[in-house]
Amino acid sequence: MTQSSLSLRGLLAHAGNLLTFGSMVPLPLSDIRPYEALSGAPSCPVDSPISCHNNTPVAGDDSCCFVYPGGRMLLTQFWDQKTHAGGAEQDWTLHGLWPDLCDGTYDQFCHMTPRYNNITEVLEHYDQQELLQFMNRFWLASSGPNSGLWSHEFNKHATCINTLAPSCYGDHTPGMEVVDYFSRASALFRMLDTYHALEVAGIVPHSRKHYPLADVTAALERFSGGKVVLRCTGRRDVLHEAWYVYYVKGSLQTGNFLPAKDLGKEGDAGNCAPWIKYLPKKPLEEDL
Structure with a gap:
């Protein structure tokens, strides 16, 4: 990879930090939105409480502006053992966006939103071809x-995110929550x-070299502005895995993701x- 392509990669990543979430640099967070939610998602006040920073759930209509009880969000990435078809040797992949219960535990397969087993069809129905291509x-x-x-x-984790409930949409049609969940996770990724x-x-894939865990963690936390959990095989x-830890100010759809300190x-x-x-990936042709 050339130095110019490295610089472009870094520039794009930094630009994404500035424009997409605004949470990686010392900018006012309250006025920054990551993307336009599909439609009918709650428009939350700038002084909405931050998830996991309130001892009780928010009542009434305001509950759609407070992620509860699973308000500690983990954006999880994998470093796979081989290069995927259509991918590159530098690709980390997205595994999920998980709502923990603020204490390291979590619920799963909840009933806050309907379950879906036809994600591709739902995204196609809402003309999300670009999102599907990315995924x-x-x-x-x-x-x-x-x-x-x-x-x-979606069925294990998104169904446990209360602001994705149909009742939180002003004019809900089935599948809106699917688009919002996958759009939000992809935007964060x-x-x-x-x-x-x-x-x-200076930490690059190498077949023999070992890196101090503290250095790897510090590099990712400097970049993301928050805590990162690393998993190994x-x-x-x-x-093998990097989990970026966030809290949410407002709803999952339109709120701000704040890096956990x-x-x-x-x-x-x-x-x-x-x-x-940090092992290099096997080229795709090695599996042929």
Whole structure:
């Protein structure tokens, strides 16, 4: 990769930080919105409470502007063992956007929104071809069709996000919440270029080299502005997952994602050894 392409990659990532969420740099957060929600999503006041920073749920209509009870959001990425078809050797992939219960525990397969097993069809119905193209590049199943992973992620995690409930939409039609969940997760992923964040710190894939876990963590936390949980495979020494930790001010659809400054009670689910490997991906042709 040339120096010019590296600079462009970094510039795009930084621009995404500025324009998409505004939470990675010292800018006023209250006036920045990540994207336009599909339609009918709650328009929340700028002084909405921050998730996990209130001991009781917000009552009435305002509950659609406060993510509860799962208000500690994890944007989870994987460093896969091989290059995916249509992808690149530098690609981290998106695994999910998970609502934890502010203490490291979580609910799953809830009933706050309907479940969907036809994610592709729903996104096509709402003319989300560009989003689908992005997801087929970066939101990939380790086995089976990508649509199977997408249904699993939505039904397990998005159904536990209260602001995606149909009652939170002014004019709800089935599937709006699907578009908002996958759009929001993809928008967050776009600004978190894990490969670039490590690369600028001198941490690049290598078949033999070990890196201090503290250096890898520090590089990602400098870039994201918040806490990051790392997960490893092998003998807990092969980097495989990065979880970026956020709270939400407002609704999941239109609120601001604020980088977590601490992991909270039982929040560090990391399992990596003090020194870890960041292995290069196997080229796609090696599996032929």
